[in-house]
Amino acid sequence: MSNNQLVKYVVKAADDKRAEDIITLDMKGVSYIADYFVICEGTNERQVQAIARGIKEEVEKHGGEVKRMEGFEQARWILIDIGDVVCHVFHQEDRHYYNLERLWGDAPIVEIDIEDVEDSQ
Template sequence: MNQTLLEIVYKALDDKRAEDIVVLNMENISLLADYFLICNGNSDRQAQAIAREVQEKAQENGYEVKRIEGFDSARWILVDLGDIVVHIFHKDERAFYNLERLWGDAPQLDLPTVE
């Protein structure tokens, strides 16, 4: 099965037990990316493990990781995959930034857990 980058990233988040995964369709809202994936981990180490998994799975499937920001502090890690931007928060920071509310006009996609 030829998975899209969106499916690959979602599965990577799920595999590392990322919590509260939200997928926002940003196509008509932001010039930055077509999709935002937002999730959180329960610790710095989990947030970093999630970011590493996203990077590894994207690269394994031939996708370029343009940049990763915030990895060392692990409070808000941003993984830029071009058309997709992944926001991985430490659970303590997620509610503070509340990107879902900030981008409240973006439709949420309901992706099933990928097996």
């Protein structure tokens, strides 16, 4: 699976769990950490966990591997490492505090069209 397809699955899974303010940053040329960052938020701990769980399940369903998931128990900032794609699922309050979009301001925002992604149901 290409990184472009993987990002679409991640964004669709987050959207399916009603994640808010989903942003994808193209990290190529900006950082060696990953090719893409997907950043989103939930309004409470339960929703943050549901978003992270949904992303993990969707990636694995399509043959991808979640290498690591950090912060799931606290559900304030869950980091999901999928290799060249790293997802940051924030609690709304913490997202505004850490403001990764500003920290990685050199990275262009990528528009992801999830309409053509097969239904995850």
